Amino acid sequence: MNQRILLSPPDMSGNELSYVEQAFQDNWIAPAGPHIDAFEEEIATFVGAKYGVAVSSGTAGLHLALIVAGVSTGDIVLCQSFTFAASVNPIIYQGATPVLIDSDQETWNMSADLLEEAFKKEVKVRAVVVTHIYGQVAEMKRIKALCAEYGAFLIEDACESLGSTYDGKHSGTIGDIGVYSFNGNKIMTTSGGGMVVTNHVLVAKQIKYLATQSKSQAPYYLHEAVGYNYRLSNVLAGIGRGQLQTLDKKIVKRRCIFEDYKQAFQDTSVQMMPLDQENVQSNRWLSVVLLENQNPLAVMNFLNEQGIESRLTWNPMHRQPFLKGVSFYKAQEQAISDYLFARGLCLPSGSNLSKEDQNRVVEQMISFCDNGKEVPY
Structure with a gap:
């Protein structure tokens, strides 16, 4: 009998196990440790971003990106309709209102023409979330120009497009913030996890701070903002390091x-x-x-x-x-x-x-x- 053919199974073809074993030997099992630090640097280097922050999922990364963008109750966030619900849910987490944009025929991603129409009609547009569906990159030159013209923060949902390029730049590095997913069916996986990339040091610091329960540096537990348990574990980061090599x-x-x-x-x-x-x-x-x-x-x-x-x-x-x-x-x-x-x-x-x-x-x-x-x- 023929073995079942799966849609997009994990391809464990690197040194994943050796990194996991190292994490166990060193007893770095927590959401902190050397694999996380190295994985962040390696992903950022691979895509050409200055900073990477490892998180527990792509959804968590999108949520943090919206927080850093200042999205809150009463704001409008423009996002495409042809996507997974995780692209939209974090907008609602923030009490904002998603406004949906149809796709174009050329890329199947957000239509720049319709985005421009929405910008002209909607008020209080705080951010745009553009998704690169199935690894195809949206019309980013025009979308980025529209966001700049209307003063909107541009978030790339690159959860499906790690390794895709546009005009020589990696998807996820063209807007203000990019988010990748390492879910089990993605092109590379940590079983579950994600990465936020940016070229803005203050953005990276704020995302890492929020992802670690907003714990301030002090000799006691001090939390000066609402935080989230969104950091990736050192063990899973080890899997990611092995995956990235191939x-x-x-x-x-x-x-x-x-x-x-x-x-x-x-x-x-x-x-x-x-x-x-x-x-x-x-x-x-x-x-x-x-x-x-x-x-x-x-x-x-x-x-x-x-x-x-x-x-x-x-x-x-x-x-x-x-x-x-x-x-x-x-x-x-x-x-x-x-x-x-x-x-x-x-x-x-x-x-x-x-x-x-x-x-x-x-x-x-x-x-x-x-x-x-x-x-x-």
């Missing part, structure tokens, strides 16, 4: 997987997600297809029966019950994010995916999608 290879492998899917589906009804825009290189965290003649849910269920894990694309935030009534900017009757959800499917993309297993995915996809039977959405 990140370049993981990116190369995932990009090859994307190219192989593109080639295999060239003469079929299966359409690939957009290619890299000019001066952009995606990490291809997930390879995503659009199915014009099939219901993605039916295809997902079929693949599951064949022992292949796939996943529907993000269900847009403007469709979520907890955000009912939130303003949503779109350019056409059917939002692009609605179309992407209606027709999109994420295929196995892990950096440890074998050629044999990828061929199996392709064969099953073609057998279902191009057998002459149309299954409407």
Whole structure:
């Protein structure tokens, strides 16, 4: 029986275990220690940022970024609709109001045209959270210029795009603050964790302070602000250090997987997600297809029966019950994010995916999608 093919499993191909063993030998098991310090420096160096702060999750990083941006009750934060809920939840934690922006067709990320429209209509816009979906980078040159024009803090949700570049700069280093995720299914993992990067020393210090329960330096417990238990553990940082050593290879492998899917589906009804825009290189965290003649849910269920894990694309935030009534900017009757959800499917993309297993995915996809039977959405 064929082994189940997973969507994006961890690829433990570095020296993770040796770092974890070192943490145990040195008894550094707490959310402090040499692996954390080194991991922060190594990630910052890899992406070209001045400072990194290791946190317990990407969500925690986004929350801290919003706090440092001064987001509070009554403020507006512009964010895209085609994303995971963790991009939006921290806005609500702060008592602010999210305003949702539809995607563009070229990147599937926040539309700069609609962002500009929102800036012109909304008042008290404190920040923008732009997400780089599936490793594709948004139109950052224009988005950054709009934020500068309207005085909004720019936060990059780069949780899916570690290693992606735009005009030679890493995603997460283009705005004021960038946030990466090391969840178990990401391109590199610490099982759970995240990293905040910035070029502003005061921002980095404030984030680290808030993430460690806002504990001030004193010979007794002194807390001068509300703090959070958001620091990464030294053990998990050790895993991250091992993972980072092979990140370049993981990116190369995932990009090859994307190219192989593109080639295999060239003469079929299966359409690939957009290619890299000019001066952009995606990490291809997930390879995503659009199915014009099939219901993605039916295809997902079929693949599951064949022992292949796939996943529907993000269900847009403007469709979520907890955000009912939130303003949503779109350019056409059917939002692009609605179309992407209606027709999109994420295929196995892990950096440890074998050629044999990828061929199996392709064969099953073609057998279902191009057998002459149309299954409407």
